[in-house]
Amino acid sequence: MRVGAAEQAPVRWSRKTSFCVQDTLTIAEILPPTPLAAPYGTDAEHSPGCTAELQGMSRGWADRYGYQLAGQEFDVTSLTDGCYVLRITVNPQGDLYETRADDNARSLAIGLAGKQVTVGCPSG
DSSP, rough: OEOOOSSSOSSOOOOOOOSOOOEEEEOOSSOOBSSSSOOOOOOOOTOOOOOOOOOOOOOOOOOOTTTTTTTSSOOOOOSSSSEEEEEEEESOOOOOSSSTTTEEEEEEEEEEEEEEESOOOOOE
């Protein structure tokens, strides 16, 4: 994860920690899940559990971690108020097998004002 002003180099970065790559929730509003049952899921019926030998992400599924887990955050307390861009790149070294790698990065504008963080930046 990287945070920086849109026109500048990153001012903060952090490695996101992945504990286990599994199908934990569907993102059906973006892409219909295939298959409907999660083969890399978190329940005993559809998955043998998360092991070093078997992990995965199916089409239309996501793997979500809560903010309270270590490795999911980065420190922005010393940044000045303003508009920044949060950029997340998954599998940057290509360690995980994928059918395509051109969709591994996303950016999101965020606003910082005091202790408040908002999605998007106020105009004007």
